[in-house]
Amino acid sequence: MTAVIRASGLAKRFGSTHALKGLDFTIERGCITGLIGPNGAGKTTALKAILGLTAYDGELEVLGLDPYRQRTELMKRVCFIADVAVLPRWLQVEQALDFIAATHPRFRRERAVELLDKTDVTLRHKVKQLSKGMVTQLHLALVMAIDAELLVLDEPTLGLDILFRKNFYEALLGDYFDEGKSILVTTHQVEEIERILTHVLFIDDGRLVLDESMDTVAEKYVEVLVNADQSDAARAMGALHEREVFGKHLFLFEGANRAELQSLGETHTPGIADLFVAKMGKAA
């Protein structure tokens, strides 16, 4: 595998605020990585640095390029949806197709038309005539018709209803993703994307809190549902996090002996959201 993004000591300061306090991570080709963190953690700043939209300190290489200096070159190989509904309202769908076809060497017009055929968006529509969900479908179709090596999505489904959100990720996985491509995504709705992720990066207060593949997460982290009478025993084993569920205690362990835990109660792999809460609690 080759690295798509390589960051070392990636930092960003706005005046006296340190938005990023030195991130080190590598994202390999063919991965779907979720960048997860609370508001103000530095997710968007990190994505902007990766997309060459902001200056930064430290080292950052995207597809072997310096994103800030070689931005136009980078945009031939990287695609992004920065936010919902940033398509200009006056733009007609057909104009969008014509313009991207003329300016983007990796855009396949027929592919975009094919993808749009599955939606209610027609070539005659103007963006201002479309609902928020349809604008997102349009944007996704445009992006999916570009044979990019890296796709960056920053809260691409914010404010959309559940059906659109579900279709969005299904389309992404079914009609777009393959081993040659990589996707980096941030979202608040972690539960909806955790099934499609191959890697997670947790970021909090400008620092990286977790950087694991989903396989490692499943190996390393275990949740055990323990009856109240055994909770002291579980606590003694050094749980990362504990919470009460229907009178039972749910413990989250990192790197614990699975067989030992099974004697305490029912074990399973924690969800990303729960792991996130546990990790954040520890960091705080």
Add this chain to the structure above:
Amino acid sequence: MNTLAWLMRREIWESRFVYIVPLVVAALIVITVPLEAALTSGLDMFLVHLNDLSDVERGAAAMVFMPLIAIPFNIATVLVLFFYLQDALYSERKDRSILFWKSLPVSDTQTVLSKFLVAMALIPAVALAVTLITALVLSLEISVLALFKGENPYQLLLKPIPFASGSLFIAYGFFVQSLWYAPLFAWLLLTSAFARRNPILWALAPPLLIMLLEGTLFHSRHFAEFLGERLGGVFPLAFTSEDFPGVHENYISRDSMVDWPTNMMEAANITALLGSPGLWGGLVAAAAFLAGAVWLRRYRDESL
């Protein structure tokens, strides 16, 4: 088509008023002028005057026809340019669509340049085309009306109007005006890229402030005069009435008209224009303002 041409096309998709405004002006002219002439005694008086002139005099008088039509188009174009440019690098930031445009492999230099070229060449070219068509349509309309009055429109109108040299004359006028106003266009692009809100205010406030400061501190008005000269336009410099005796006086006598050249381009003073430091200085300033606009679009992080 190359990227720059597509970028310019995109500008027209977004700002349709750049061709709608001249078309509206054209419609007003070709509808109201013949109507006014036919419904009042205007047409009759006009035909009497034309009949009164000799062929040579008529040829000289007809020279005024096309420039006269160009005047409303020129005024409309200056307004179109102002509103187009002050918004050109502002609206994409206001509606955040800049994030979409920036996701495409198009450089900021190309983008800014395309907007500048729309102002320098495309908008004047549209205005020129519409002006020429209007002149043609209007002359034909008046010819038809003259025909109904039992006059010979070919002899009175169509033959004397210098369509060829008149078209060149107007084209030259629009083109040199662009060159002269280039620093103002680039300034509007710069402030449009800079303003977080109210780009018109940012475009107008700095020069007004300089004038105010100069007036208060030094009791002089050099900057105001400098700016007034630029805004006043290039026509006094780019055109000369040397070969057209009588034009610089208020009263043009019939005797002096006889000596006028038949080619309207004799009025173009290209050497004076090209020798003017004002023209070249303006272009250098335009380049500097454009570089600033490119830099702002490229590097300013607005925490989008």
